Structures are given as structure tokens and as C-alpha cells.
Amino acid sequence: MRSEPRSGCAINAAVEVLGDSWSLIVLRDIVFGDRRYFRELFSLNDESIASNMLASRLRRLTDDGLLTREDAARGQRARYSLTEAGIQTVPVMVALGTWGMNHRRTSPELTVRARILAEHPELVSALMDELRETHLGVSLPDPEGPRASERLQAAFEAELGGS
């Protein structure tokens, strides 16, 4: 765990946990890439995270209560799951994605998802519900409809096809 916070400010509290170059990138890969294991988080990362950096971020996010790590049986890989606090970083990522999309050079194909989420707040909530099901075992209110990830993927494909 951590030492005392620098102040009682809520923005500072979040910056102390999430304000570095990699924590939100690792969370992004878990949320949007459905990567749950060290090896895939390492090898599929677009920003070429170093393995010792990834190990250190996973340890800190677990210590800070954003991830849980399932103890692996002998010969099995340890799997990471988001906690509720981890899932609730999704709106932070959406806000950051909106800013990045509007003020930085980005790749069109890597920006479609950010734009769709910025324009459809209900999809953000649905995605968070889906993460609660996948990571926390909480049943979705309506398990019959298409999942948020599927709707996001469909919107993504429609967007690419239509432009």
C-alpha cells in the first residue's frame, strides 16, 4: 500500500494512482483488448511496454485495488481481473481518448472506438456492465441483447465500411 496522499483533493487522489505513463495503458489493454495474462499484455501492447515495467504496473495496480491476481496453479499462468475500482476507470479513459483524438495526431483506425464512446455515453455504461460480468461474475441485467463489446465492434466496422 501507499504512504499518505499529498492532499485530500479527489483529483489528486486519482492522479496519485493513475498519473504515470503506463498504468492507464495497461488498464486500456485489459478493458478494450480483453487481455488477462502477462504474456498477452506484454506481447500485444502497441506501445512496446518493457516487461519489467509491465510487471511493476501490474503489481502496483493490484496493490492499489484496481486489479486482482488469481493465484495460478503449478504450471498455469496467473490471470488478472478488474475490480469495481478498475472498471470505474473507463470514464477516465473515455475522457482522455476524447482529448487525445481532438488535440493530438492519432491513427484513424485507432480513434474510431474513442469517437464512438465519446458520442454514445450509454455504450460506456453498457461496456462497464459487461466488464462487471466478465471480471466480477455479476450477471448482466439483460443477457439476451448484443453485448456492448459486440455493439462497439459493429459500430467500428460500420464506421470503417462507411468512410
Add this chain to the structure above:
Amino acid sequence: MRSEPRSGCAINAAVEVLGDSWSLIVLRDIVFGDRRYFRELFSLNDESIASNMLASRLRRLTDDGLLTREDAARGQRARYSLTEAGIQTVPVMVALGTWGMNHRRTSPELTVRARILAEHPELVSALMDELRETHLGVSLPDPEGPRASERLQAAFEAELGGS
């Protein structure tokens, strides 16, 4: 200016600019504390920022296009202003404040504002319009009504009085 981004991802683009321990804290003090000069940003900061850190953040935020620095006349202090890109970090701060408030120990009196902004999205837009007036000289659509900062302050006082 900076070297090439680590990837074309919009979230990464924002993390590269804002993902450190201090940039958003300095922006917070400018946005919510209306501090425009080095001396007040330094001496009033709740997290005890070091003066060399503050100088380095102000320089980088200016280089990255989130702040402008007005050249000071001899004997006068340089004043910092938010750019449009700087003003558009407000929703990121609101999202971070919401997360910090819900998942970390914070001071009630430093959290009221985060809660009011989380609950009143229209106040976030009004605050950004007010910043456009103060920092960019853009006239407000309705200059007759109470300003967002006044509404925020009134809501803050009502909240403290009522609890």
C-alpha cells in the same frame, strides 16, 4: 516539442501529455483556483509542488500547447493562460475527481466540488465557457446570468451549510 508518439491510440496520446504526477495538478490550480502566475501556483499549491517541478511542468504544458505564457514587461510577472486544448482537459479532471472521490480517502471539503461537477454535466460546459472568456477573450453566450464559477461556489456553500 516532442518526439513521435508511442502509438496512434487516442488514449495513449493523452497519457503521453497528461500522464505524470503534476501536469493535471497544475492545470487544476489554474482552472479551479484561477491562479495565473508562477508565484501563486507555487505558494498556494495543496500538494507542495517543488519550484523546479512547477517550472518544468509550466514549460512543458506551454510547449505542448495547453498553456500560453504572456511575455512579461520588465519588472512584471509572466501570466499563463489556458488554450482551448488546456480548457478541454476539464472533463478529464472531472472524470478523475469522480474516481478519486469514489475510491480513495479524500477530504469532504475538497470533494464537494468534484461531486457537484460529476452530478451536473451542464455546469462543466458552463465552466469551460467561462474559462474561454477569461483565458481566450471569447464572449459568453449569456453574460447576464451568474457565472459557472459563482454557481459552483454557491452550490459548494449550500452543500457545506446543509450537511
